[in-house]
Amino acid sequence: MKQQINHIKQYVIIAFALILVISCKEGQTNAPELANLERSIKEKDSIISNLKEQLGELADDKRRIPNNIVQSEFAKEIYHLYDEREELINQVIGQDGEDKPFKATRSLFYDIDDLQQYIRYVKIKSRKARVKPSGFRFYFALYPKEYVRDRENKKYAQRQTFFIAPTLRKKIDGRAVDLGYTLDNKFNVELLKDIIGFDSIRKKDGKMYQKAGFFNVNLSNLLEEENSLIANEVSGTPPMGEEQ
Numbered sequence: 001m002k003q004q005i006n007h008i009k010q011y012v013i014i015a016f017a018l019i020l021v022i023s024c025k026e027g028q029t030n031a032p033e034l035a036n037l038e039r040s041i042k043e044k045d046s047i048i049s050n051l052k053e054q055l056g057e058l059a060d061d062k063r064r065i066p067n068n069i070v071q072s073e074f075a076k077e078i079y080h081l082y083d084e085r086e087e088l089i090n091q092v093i094g095q096d097g098e099d100k101p102f103k104a105t106r107s108l109f110y111d112i113d114d115l116q117q118y119i120r121y122v123k124i125k126s127r128k129a130r131v132k133p134s135g136f137r138f139y140f141a142l143y144p145k146e147y148v149r150d151r152e153n154k155k156y157a158q159r160q161t162f163f164i165a166p167t168l169r170k171k172i173d174g175r176a177v178d179l180g181y182t183l184d185n186k187f188n189v190e191l192l193k194d195i196i197g198f199d200s201i202r203k204k205d206g207k208m209y210q211k212a213g214f215f216n217v218n219l220s221n222l223l224e225e226e227n228s229l230i231a232n233e234v235s236g237t238p239p240m241g242e243e244q
Contacts, residue, residue: 097154105160118231122166125227129187133166137180163232183227
C-alpha cells in the first residue's frame with residue numbers, strides 16, 4: 001500500500017509540473033504541443049484515479065474483516081487446552097474400528113465447493129417452504145461402534161463428528177433463539193429439538209431411555225426424507241483423527 005501511495009505522489013508532482021509548464025509557455029506554445037501536454041495530463045489523472053480506487057478497495061477490504069476473526073496465538077491457546085481431553089478420550093475408547101490405538105478427532109475438513117453447494121441447497125429448499133434461515137447450527141455427534149464407511153472402512157467408528165442444520169430465529173420467553181430445522185416431504189418445517197429430542201435421551205444405569213413425547217414424530221419421517229437439510233458427510237472426508 002505504501003508503494004501505491006508513493007506512486008500517487010509521483011503522478012501528482014508530474015501533473016503539477018506539466019500544468020506549470022503549460023502556464024509558463026502558454027503564450028509561446030503551439031497548438032500540437034499544447035494538445036500533447038493536455039493528453040499527458042489526462043493520462044496521469046486517469047492513473048491517479050485508478051490508484052485511488054484501488055486504495056479505496058483495500059480500505060474497504062480492511063473494514064470488511066469479520067468480527068469473529070481471532071489471532072493465531074489465541075487459536076493456539078484454545079487448541080492445546082483440548083489436549084488433556086484428547087488424551088482422556090484416547091484412553092477411554094482404547095481402540096478404533098480396526099483394533100488400532102484410538103486417536104481422538106481434532107479437526108474436520110469440508111470442501112469449500114461442497115459447503116457452498118449445501119448453503120445454496122438449503123436456501124432453495126427453504127424458499128420453497130417459505131422460510132428464511134437465520135444461520136447454521138453445528139451439532140456434536142459420535143459415530144456408532146458398528147459404523148462402516150465405504151463397505152470396508154471402519155476407521156470412523158466411535159469417532160467424534162458433527163452435523164449441520166439451518167436455523168430459524170424464534171422468540172422464546174422474550175429472547176431470540178436460533179433453532180435448527182429440517183423439512184419433511186411436504187416442505188413443512190420440523191424443528192430438530194422436536195424430531196431428534198436433544199434433551200430427551202439420557203443414560204441411566206448404563207442403559208438409554210427416552211422421555212415421554214420423544215416419539216411424537218410424523219409417519220412421513222419413517223419414509224425416506226426427500227427434503228432433509230441436515231448435513232454430515234459433506235465432502236467425503238470426515239474426521240480421521242489427524243492433526244492438520
